Amino acid sequence: MINQFIWVIFPYLCVAIFIVGHIFRFKYDQFSWTAKSSEFIEKKQLMWGSILFHLGIIPVIFGHIVGLGVPAEWLSAIGVNDHMYHIGAVYIGSIFGIVTLIGMFLLTARRITKENVRRLSSASDILVNLLLLAIVFMGCVATLWTNATTPEFDYRQTISVWFRGLLIFKPDAALMTHVPWTFKAHIILGLFITSIWPFTRLVHVWSVPLNYFSRSYIIYRKHKTN
Template sequence: MSMGDQFLWVIFPYICIVIFILGHIYRYRTDKFHWSAKSSEFIEKKQLMVGSLLFHLGIIPVILGHISGLGIPKSWLHAFGVSDHLYHIGAVYIGGFFGFITLLGMIILTFRRYSIKSVRRLSTTSDLIVNALLLFIVFMGMYATVVTNVTNPSFDYRDTISVWFRDLFLLRPDPSYMMGVPLSFKIHALTGFAIFAFWPFTRLVHVWSVPLSYAGRSYILYRKHKVN
């Protein structure tokens, strides 16, 4: 196994994880008042609304699917009666459906950011990079799900990528699991870790600013003011 393989499948993921954690701490301590995404809704609303809706509707099931596929061992699913065939149907068809919705949303949002001059002027360099990188990650995920799984049906990422991924967090990394993985899955995995390294320094930090207290806050009361 070459030093390049060691770097790609051991060193690089850990670098990205460390940057993700320390970068968020640094960003919050030094720039907490800009811990949000600048709105461009006042410039263009229609494409933003459609693209954002599609992206957010798709990305949540996609993330849950990744957590299930990468974090839950195959043997555990077997114990609950989920066969490989049933899992494959869910991953390809259900995952592919939500992946397509996510991809369509990202295409609209990226086209909007790059094609509308006033939106592009408002965007920072990191905004443009993140949009392009997210679009590429989602595209490669869809390609791996739809194309690679069809052309290489014998490949099961739960025997390779999933084990490698879990072992990273158990501090026993083994890059050998990634040696026979198709290129599309490798690119998707590496760019996925790369976006985590970019995360603390971009508008993506607004993900952690979800107003959870909003649902439980007191009602605002309006009273008529009687004029004498």
Template sequence: MSIMDPFLWVIYPYICFSVFVVGHIYRYRTDQFNWTAKSSEFVEKKRLRAGSLMFHLGIIPVIMGHVAGLGIPQSWMEAVGVNEHLYHIGAVYIGSAFGFLTLAGMVLLTFRRFTMKNVRQLSSASDMIVNVLLLFIIAVGMYSTLVTNALQPDFNYRETVSVWFRQLFLFRPDAGLMIDVPLSFKIHITAGLLIFALWPFTRLVHVWSVPLNYIGRRYILYRKHRKI
């Protein structure tokens, strides 16, 4: 075990999670009126609509897959009939399909933000950083799923990464579980933790501003005014 392992797999995750929680509280108390994403739709709609649709349709199943793969022990999956073969189909084939959709959407959104002058002028430094970091995380995740798993078929992240991840919430993470994890997985994890630390200070806070009350509210009726 190197001197960096205890920091990366024990200290660093808690730093990121602490900044995530405290940062959200601080921003909500000091910057409520900017608790949203600045829209650039009036500047350009076509690429935004296509990229945003692909990204959001893909990222939700991807997040659910991560929650299942990291949060649910392998023994529990097998107890309900999800054996290794079925899990592999879901994680690799179905997960990759949604991963590619997410990646395509993120590529389009990032290309739009960096190459269109009007959109770039409306973007802050944090907007640029978030776009690049998300694109990097998704790309490395796809590489880990398709390439690393193919080159190292004996590696099972559910016996290493998943166990370590669950231990974080029990406040007893074992850094030793992460020593032999492939580099691409380590990069994906550390970058993913970093996005949690940056979250409260970027446009990502708009995730918590989804107007769920719209689902149950009464319809607004518009009637054409007729002159008498």
């Protein structure tokens, strides 16, 4: 029953909260839809942490999409064998994962140790930073340590199949039974942050200012005084 709740009910519950929460916040609380920048308080650590985090997280997300969403058979059909995939997922993925972890560590340390930044931060801001740090850390542990100590485990035959089952509403909780605890912790933390996403500063991810590139120029005219 616990296995069924964690790997079937809990994921759908988190996604439901994610969708409904975003709709509710956008409709009733648009003025708080912001990243609440604290750049004017401290800039150097924010700059390096933000650069490293975003430089790493984009390839990491792309790697998750491929690893979870694309069946191994499909990759083999286009010439990507298990060895090639292993090199990309473990070695290249680990590099970007560590870059993301360093960036997230700098951002979290800044938010907690810089007094003025901490005063400006809400409880949800600190929670999000700690959760993201934990998620990235567990992802690195699962990739580096678990793959080294449990080389026979293949997440593409367990976690990936379970994930695609969720997408087509045919989840199989049994697939997650023998998954190493590091991967399970990484997934559960990821699902949890998905559920609180609409109620935190993470909503700014969806506010990409694409109209910035096409908007009209702002013309400034000097005011002539007598």
